[in-house]
Amino acid sequence: MEMLTIGAFAKACRLSPKALRLYDELELLRPARVDPETGYRYYAPEQLEQARLVAWLRRLGMPLARIRQVVALEPAAAAREIRAFWARVEAETATRRELAAFLVDHLSRPIPSEDTTMLELRYSALSDTGLVRPSNQDTAYAGTRVLAVADGFGSGGAPASTAAVEALKFLDREPLPAGSVLNLLEDAVQGATQAVRDVAGPTDEIGTTLTAMVWTGSRLALVHIGDSRAYLLRDGALFQITHDHTVVQSMIDEGRLTPEEATAHPQRALLLKALTGGGSAPAPTPDLRLHDALAGDRYLLCSDGLYGVVSEETLREILTANPTPNEAAAALVAAANDSGGPDNVSCVVADVVGVQSRMLNS
């Protein structure tokens, strides 16, 4: 077999000798033979294919460590890995796209004009231990401006979820600061993050999910991290408006798992992101979104203890059939417990209602 010198091989695969030496050092592409005397590298012609694959994967933006795994695989397995890598890139891009949309939306909206019809929230919050767990580590809260569900985990789970929600309650007590919704959300997120760190200590074994909405008078600003969820019931249809930060959801996004398989997956509760104690890593950022409120909208915030055992269709039926937030929240918790109540179950139901303005100054 005719060996190629590094120069000839570089020319044939259109990579520089410098790149080939780097690939060797990184164990992406080892030469077929290295002369023990001179240290010269020699390549076999059949390595051309692999060299080109490495170059293309680099062009794709794949990290070197992952390229090393992919080029060691059979073609079919390598194809699966590339597909999964790209799905992850698209998911991350989608998150950034949402953040960009949020900012564009926020910056391009006129300040709402005074209207004779104002909107208000009618709300109810309910949290229940369920039928199996020894204690309730969930926290649910609803006030005039703040709606929140948090699902704590680890030995300090209950204090973590309580701390996250407590940190938002100032928004209910004090007049809303003038100025930006962005400031307000930033304060809320920072406050909740720090409060959880304070109670959880240095460990990231203790933490909580947080799905919260802050009422601005015409819009709802959503803050979300973990696997609690927010849904919107509008015109009789139910929309999930949060994306679970779970390992299983990312596997669904990458096409490695179907949603049906996910419901029975043993690690379906494993979180990708949550508010935790102060590990070494920087605190992960929650998803942020703004929702225009329409009179007649009904929001549901809930922990996985509800949607884990009650189907989306049943959620929709219960939310449609029960006229008041109190009745709806009670019926939802009852439905989870009727299904065995395997986990703590929490829900907040909030209706957007139009009220006549008491300020008749126009």
Ligand code: MG
């Ligand atoms: Mg739970």
